[in-house]
Amino acid sequence: MMPDKHGYFGKYGGMFVPETLMPALEELKNEFFKATKDKIFKAELKRYLTEFAGRPTELYYAEKLTRYLKGPKIYLKREDMTHTGSHKINNCIGQALMALRMGKKRIIAETGAGQHGVATATVAARFGLKCDVFMGEEDCKRQALNVYRMKLLGTNVIPVTSGTKTLKDALNEAMRDWVSNVDNTYYMLGTVAGPHPYPLMVRYFQKVIGEEARRQILVKEGRLPNFIVACVGGGSNAIGIFHHFFHDKKVKFIGVEAGGRGMKPTMNSASISAGAPGSLHGSYTYLLQDKDGQVLNTHSIAAGLDYPGVGPEHSYYKDIGRAEYTPIMDKDALKAYDLLSKIEGVIPALESSHAVAYVVKNAKTFKKTDLIIINLSGRGDKDVGRLL
Ligand SMILES: Cc1ncc(COP(=O)(O)O)c(C=O)c1O
Structure with missing residues (x-):
């Protein structure tokens, strides 16, 4: 679009x-x-x-996570494997x-x-x-x-x-x-x-994520995924993976926002789930604001999600129902950070851990035959120090 x-x-x-x-x-x-x-x-x-960033990144079957959750088949789009460690x-x-x-x-x-x-x-x-x-x-x-x-x-x-x-x-x-x-x-x-x-x-520079993922899932599974799950700060890794699937109406998009310590004002960075339209940094979009339109302070354990606004295309997706946006709390993101590290040998960024946490928390609501791609937007090495 x-x-x-x-x-x-x-x-x-x-x-x-x-x-x-x-x-x-x-x-x-x-x-x-x-x-x-x-x-x-x-x-x-x-x-x-290709030569500098190391693309294409793998679409990796998370076999052990899939078995552990006894539910849908899960793939990770491995943006963590790019040069510098994120999308x-x-x-x-x-x-x-x-x-x-x-x-x-x-x-x-x-x-x-x-x-x-x-x-x-x-x-x-x-x-x-x-x-x-x-x-x-x-x-x-x-x-x-x-x-x-x-x-x-x-x-x-x-x-x-x-x-x-x-x-x-x-x-x-x-x-x-x-x-x-x-x-x-x-x-x-x-x-x-x-x-x-x-x-x-x-979006133009990030759409390569979805172009690759669409090709890769068709080769590996012969069909499109039922769900694509990505964390949303400003929204670039999510739009990057969603964009090429936009017209595949059966592919559901889930944008995972930072629920932080809860949905009360200043406790989270969930601009769509807890915000309302307004103007920030040059754009009209969903943002966290008080009754007078003053931008609220935000919180997330993931620095990359700690932002009161969101890209305008996500606001549009929200209004037309093309994507669903939902918050994940700090504590659940931390659990997913730990789980993916231990179970798959992949340390996710705290930002990406929000997307993993969504799938873990909702595992029972998916069908066993569902196919899910989680956009693993970055690696967690940067977060290890502060969690020591
Ligand atoms: C690894 C990682 N994932 C996600 C994000 C959030 O940004 P965006 O929503 O633009 O993808 C960041 C931002 O710094 C990040 O470092």
């Missing part, structure tokens, strides 16, 4: 930004559309995704090629879990771009390993001390920097949120 020319998926999306950013977004949009028609650009993208690298390679195409010498990014920051720092090193990453001070603490990795890769990490010192504050700072340095700076947004064309462009 394509948004309209102003970037609206139904009533969600748009470009709610300061006037100074409009020319930059228009330029980006025009270059992006040109790039998607450029054979050389597409060949370069494919080459780096974020797909988007960063694509956007680095965009920055080069547009002649920008400096890139900036926001990061929560640090996975997008590490992927950004990695492509900055690979393509010789100066790089500044904004990261909430709280996230710098809980993802210290990723801060170290970014610095090692030659990136300048700027701790953000405003607000809750998490992802939304990092995004605010990145946008503020972009407004002042728009001439020489490329803003590498890490998810399918933000103003048009980011939701569309990031």
Whole structure:
């Protein structure tokens, strides 16, 4: 499904930004559309995704988890096996090629879990771009390993001390920097949120996950899955795997949000399950807000899900019923983190553990013949330190 020319998926999306950013977004949009028609650009993208990022990633039959749950047959789409350890690298390679195409010498990014920051720092090193990453001070603490990795890769990490010192504050700072340095700076947004064309462009670079998964499941099982389950922060790994199945109406999409410590305000980051439409970071979408429309503080044990908004395409999917969005609590995500590590020898990121937890918790509600793909968006090495 394509948004309209102003970037609206139904009533969600748009470009709610300061006037100074409009020319930059228009330029980006025009270059992006040109790039998607450029054979050389597409060949370069494919080459780096293969040779640098290590694609295609496996669609792995989780045999022991399947047996343990005595239920549906479960496959894991192994984005954890990419270079840098999460799906974020797909988007960063694509956007680095965009920055080069547009002649920008400096890139900036926001990061929560640090996975997008590490992927950004990695492509900055690979393509010789100066790089500044904004990261909430709280996230710098809980993802210290990723801060170290970014610095090692030659990136300048700027701790953000405003607000809750998490992802939304990092995004605010990145946008503020972009407004002042728009001439020489490329803003590498890490998810399918933000103003048009980011939701569309990031989806374009992440849709490779679903393209591969669809091909792979047909080879391995000769049929499409009944369910695809993915965690949702801003929503890029979920849209990445959902997109290519959009017209397969029998394939049900489940987006798993961060239920944190419960559904009371400020206890979670479940923007769709607990939020309402409003405007955040340049886009009209579901977000967590109080009665006056003030954005609420959020909580999730998974830094990458700790964000009060969500990509506008998910808001649209929610309204048309194409996907179901549901929260998973911290404690259940932690149990799934432990279970998958012990039972499959795969340590999932805390973000991805939410998707695993959904399937574990609801195992009895599926049919034995059901086929499920869980998008394992990243590996959990980054989380090991803080859980010691
Ligand atoms: C491993 C992993 N999964 C999921 C997410 C959430 O982002 P998104 O919803 O854009 O996929 C993050 C964000 O940092 C992440 O690091």
